Amino acid sequence: MNFFTDGPRERPLFPVPEQELYSYEGRPWTGPPTEHIVPAVLPWVIQLARSERTVVALRGVEVWPEAATLRLSVYSRDNLLTDAPRGTLIDHRRVPDYHALLIGVLFADGSRASSETISVPSATEPDAPVLRAQGRGGTAFHFDHDVFVWPLPPPGPMKLIVQWIDRGIAETQTRLDGGAIRGAAPEAGELWPGLPRRTANELPARRVGAQVAITHQTVTGETSAGPGTPSPLPSRGPGATFSRRDPANGFTPGTNSAMPEGHPES
Structure with missing residues (x-):
């Protein structure tokens, strides 16, 4: 008798990859809706912090209907790969490393968020x-990052804070125009208007990193209707729609040339 059995074994039922895109189900706090929305883009290019051998810069803001993604880049005269063992320089940890690169935002209403805490989608x-924050790779001397921020900032100044003690960068604040970010949101365009909602007998499997998460709807056969359950599409008031939507083609890209409100503050 052979040690290895003859023929392939039966494959498990799960995970079941989705073969068709369903309509946007909300939960805008979990991440950017890249499968359904083309964001508005604010072409802001700002040096956020600088030391003798390192520069941290903002290279634009992608604005979603209810959130924003800050495109950050790090440039260095030293090899950055030794500082990025996990493929990113901004790392969420249980015990934050206050000598590493830290990013934070402070809204005009006093609410705040930063990379010093673990951020798990809820x-x-x-x-x-x-x-x-998520690393987007780069080279030994240049790294890109996407910093997702939810919700959209209220009108008024939004401070973007950077600190990197190991690289000689003390806490540095840059003031951005929160109202301009919020005002760009209606220009985000829906790609697939009218997609069907997922029904209770579907078996969606959404990949999260290297694992697969089966939705509550799959396990129970019902959808949640409790408090906090988002609507299928971001709500903007009665009868409101994305201002750049084209019913025939899904969306028409818009432009927004609004500039940041302020400059770096030490």
């Missing part, structure tokens, strides 16, 4: 703002 709407 099933229900959080009580506080969310900041989630």
Whole structure:
């Protein structure tokens, strides 16, 4: 008898990858809705912090209907790979490393979020703002990052805070125009208007990193209708729609040339 059995074994039922895109189900605090929305783009290019051998810069803001993604880049005259063992320089940890690169936002209403805490997507709407950073790779001397921030900032100044003690960068604040970010949100365009909602007998499997998460709807056969359950599409008031939507083609890209409100503050 052979040690290895003859023929392939039966494959498990789960995970079941989705073969068709369903309509946007909300939960805008979990991450950018890249499968359904083309964001408005604010072409802001700002040096956020600088030391003798390192520069941290903002290279634009992607604005979603209810959140924003800050595109951050790090440039260095030293090899950055030794500082990014996990593929990112901004790292959420249980015990924050206050000598590493830290990013934070402070809204005009006093609410705040930063990379010093672990940011895990939640099933229900959080009580506080969310900041989630993700490395986008680069080279030994240049790294890109997406810093997702939910919700949209209220009108007024939004401070973007950077600190990197190991690289000689003390806490540095840059003031951005929160109203301009919020005002760009209606220009985000829905790609697939009218997609069907997922029904209770579907078996969606959404990949989260290297794992697969089966939705509550799959397990129970019902949808949640409790408090905090988001609507299918971001609500902007009765009868409101995305201002750049084209019923025939899904969306028409818009432009927004609004500039940041202020400059770095030490």
